[in-house]
Amino acid sequence: MQKETKTEVYQAADDFLMSPKVDFCFKELFQSPKVRQGFLAAILGKNPGEIVETQLMQTILSKESADSKYGILDVRVLMTNGSQIDLEMQVAPLEYWDKRMIFYLSKMYTEQIQEGDDYDKIKKCVRVHVSILDFNHFKDDNKCYREIAFCDLENGEKYTDLLEIHVMELKKLPEEQTDEPLLIKWMRFLAANRKEDFEKMAEQDQYIGEAYETLKKLSADETKRLEYEVRQKALRDKNAIEDYGYHRGEKAGEELGRSRVNRLNAKLLEEDRLDDLKESLLDTDYQQKLFEEFGL
Template sequence: MKKRLNPKNDYLFKRLFGETDSKPLLIGLLNAILRRTDRAAIADLTILDGKLLTKRLVEDKEGVLDIRCETADREQINVEMQVGRYRHMEKRSLFYMGRLLADSIREGEDYSQLKKTICINILDFAFLPLTHFHHSFQLYEDMERQYRLTDLIELHFIECPKFRAGPYRREDPLHRWLRFLDERTTPEQLEELIEMDPTIRNAEERLSHLSEDDMTRMLYEAREKAQRDRISFIKDAREEGWEEGREAGIVEVARRMLNEGADVALVSRLTGMPTESVRTLAEQNER
């Protein structure tokens, strides 16, 4: 048997939960995240935007492989798995939510036709300066916090590292799903999940089936490489920006030293700048 693939790879996550025949798995995951049980539970949904996952799309470092669905009660839900950190994640999520909300009504319909929009971000990095691993945000009044203006928008952030660092509660469906998604989960822990939860058993069977498919593994590896390349690009850009900022700072120090009457040799020795560069800077100051 081939090695179990990482379910948090966003390509594989979309294959696991974002296809028509995996609808029961997505319903199980969403009910766990949204704490829906009994009559409030999601019973049926339609998976939208089932675009073909081509190699070109998978290799796009900035491409978003999210899952969008609509429940039988006309709620639209978007689920996104994020392994790599994005700056301004909250603004990015709000922008995307606004676009989904605006697209939920057709031209000519009035605002009463707006559909409730729920955006769920599952993050493989720490994001919020809060201790718990799952936070949801809605529109509540500042002074009277029990008053909610509307339930039309709901924004969730789930931070996997914080989940791993906290206590595990096997009776909690969300805890079970997050342990299933964790690539560090042991075979013994997986066996316990499979025995406890039939839906997770089906999810693990689907994951195993996908892991045995050569094309799936190829696209999985392509997505892993695209994400590594993105992280490397960001790291290089930051280091380059830091170096440019450092050089600019040295030049500014040299300029001030020259303005204070220091000679070229002294400025060169203390800043490490080449003598000719300091001399050129001195000439510019004299103009």
């Protein structure tokens, strides 16, 4: 019997679809001009016909000096009016997320002019952040999408539209409803895990339909699939290493905590302070005071 090639094996597994939540797939999807057109129209609240043309730009932002830091973007798009939009799929928790967002947006903004240029050359810069983290950036509400801009804190009036941040938190998506905004439909497409879910969203909008067709072609491409699997493995390995480090730290912390409590109990028994011992076992605030008293 003839041996199957890798290509034949991949094509036989016709139910396989890459996940847009993996940043490799996310970047590849937006290589399609029509996918960019539909998604950006949803973000900007425009009719897709108003998005005449989009161009992919260099994703590495320049350094101002030898000692300064590079900025590396996922997908950077130039609009016909000169404005720029950066699209990022965030696949891992990041410390100082807010500072990082401002850093990238600021570099996009300031990179537009050189020494001697007038400020009127500066165009709008937008950063679109799609989050699939295991925690939410904004913990005090259930809003899955928000637009952030400079505004007057007293009356909420927008100061300028030259800098904007759009944040999508896929883990906050509510139960599906009828007549949802197109942007929410795009979020459901990006968050989908099953072929049926992708197909359902694709039927509701021609541009999401184009994204689904692009996704199927990517998933059937042997080279792209190998690249995807390498990236997916790297992310799994990174998460496993971080989890291992966290659990080791957690275990060490528990052991240190038990040792500290045992030393406190020994001190209280030694000084015959049985009432303090009893209270410390019931009240962690009182226990903390005793730690401080004994310098533990």
